[in-house]
Amino acid sequence: MAMDAxxxxxxxxxxxxxxxxxxxxxxxSFAEAVRIFAQQSLREGxxxxxxxxxxxxxxxxxxxxxKLAASMDEAASGQVYTQAQLDEIxxxxxxHG
Numbered sequence: 001m002a003m004d005a006x007x008x009x010x011x012x013x014x015x016x017x018x019x020x021x022x023x024x025x026x027x028x029s030f031a032e033a034v035r036i037f038a039q040q041s042l043r044e045g046x047x048x049x050x051x052x053x054x055x056x057x058x059x060x061x062x063x064x065x066x067k068l069a070a071s072m073d074e075a076a077s078g079q080v081y082t083q084a085q086l087d088e089i090x091x092x093x094x095x096h097g
Contacts, residue, residue, distance in 0.1 A: 007034070032083075039086050042093070 020030045040048035059067075074080065081089070 036083070036086070039090050042090060043086075 016030075019033075023030045023033050037048065054063075056064075
């Protein structure tokens with residue numbers, strides 16, 4: 001998939017610095033995370049997560065356990081994709097050529 005468009009956003013510099021460090025620590029980049037978010041949004045037909053006002057620290061242990069169990073279920077059922085697999089899925093699904 002060609003990367004031939006640019007997206008510019010404005011955000012708080014401290015948040016940007018923290019999120020860049022987060023994704024660097026995960027072996028990727030903030031820009032790549034945004035691309036994954038966009039592709040997953042298309043796949044889901046909306047936001048790929050449920051927006052919430054609670055921070056992780058504000059969740060109850062029951063809420064955390066529920067989120068972790070859902071993530072484990074998704075991984076166990078094969079709902080985990082590499083970037084190359086997502087690119088292929090998106091190309092097949094949205095290519096109008």
